[in-house]
Amino acid sequence: MCRGRDTKADFNTTFDGLRKIARNEGFTTLWRGLSPTLVMTVPANIVYFTGYDWLRFNKQSPINRFANDNYAPLVAGAFARSFAASIVSPIEMFRTRMQASQASSGAHFAETVKGIGEMVTSHGYTSLWRGLTLTLWRDVPFSGIYWWGYESIRGQ
Numbered sequence: 001m002c003r004g005r006d007t008k009a010d011f012n013t014t015f016d017g018l019r020k021i022a023r024n025e026g027f028t029t030l031w032r033g034l035s036p037t038l039v040m041t042v043p044a045n046i047v048y049f050t051g052y053d054w055l056r057f058n059k060q061s062p063i064n065r066f067a068n069d070n071y072a073p074l075v076a077g078a079f080a081r082s083f084a085a086s087i088v089s090p091i092e093m094f095r096t097r098m099q100a101s102q103a104s105s106g107a108h109f110a111e112t113v114k115g116i117g118e119m120v121t122s123h124g125y126t127s128l129w130r131g132l133t134l135t136l137w138r139d140v141p142f143s144g145i146y147w148w149g150y151e152s153i154r155g156q
Helices: 014-025 027-031 034-057 062-066 072-100 108-123 125-129 132-155
Strands: none
Touching: 014 027, 034 062, 034 072, 034 132, 062 072, 072 108, 072 125, 072 132, 108 125
C-alpha cells in the first residue's frame, strides 16, 4: 500500500488516494499489473466466447445433445467460463502477486517471478491454480445466468 507518512486512513476520496499513491510510490505504480492483465484478458475472452458459441450452437456439442434448449445457454455459459478461468488462472495469480509486490525501484516483475518460482518449488505446479475455486464460485453462476437471460430476451 501507500508508504510514507500518508496511510490508508488518510485517503479521503478515490482521487485523493490515487494522488497520494502516485506521489509516494510513483505515477507508474497506478498501472502495475496492466501487462499481465492484458495477456490474461485477450486469450480468456477468445476461449470464453468461442467456447460458448461452440457449446451452444455446434451440433456435436454435448450440451446440444443432452440439455433442453431452454437451459442450454445456462449450461454452455457455465462450462465456457469454467474452461476459460482454468486456463488463465496461473496468469491471474502472477498479476495479483505483481500488483501486491512491494519491491522498490521497478523490481516488481523480478520479485514476482522469484516468488512464483519459490511457490512452485514448495507446493508444486498445482499451486498456480490457487484461488481458482473461489473464482469459479464467483464467475460460473454469473456466466450461466447472464447467457440464459441474454438468449431468453434475445429470443423474444
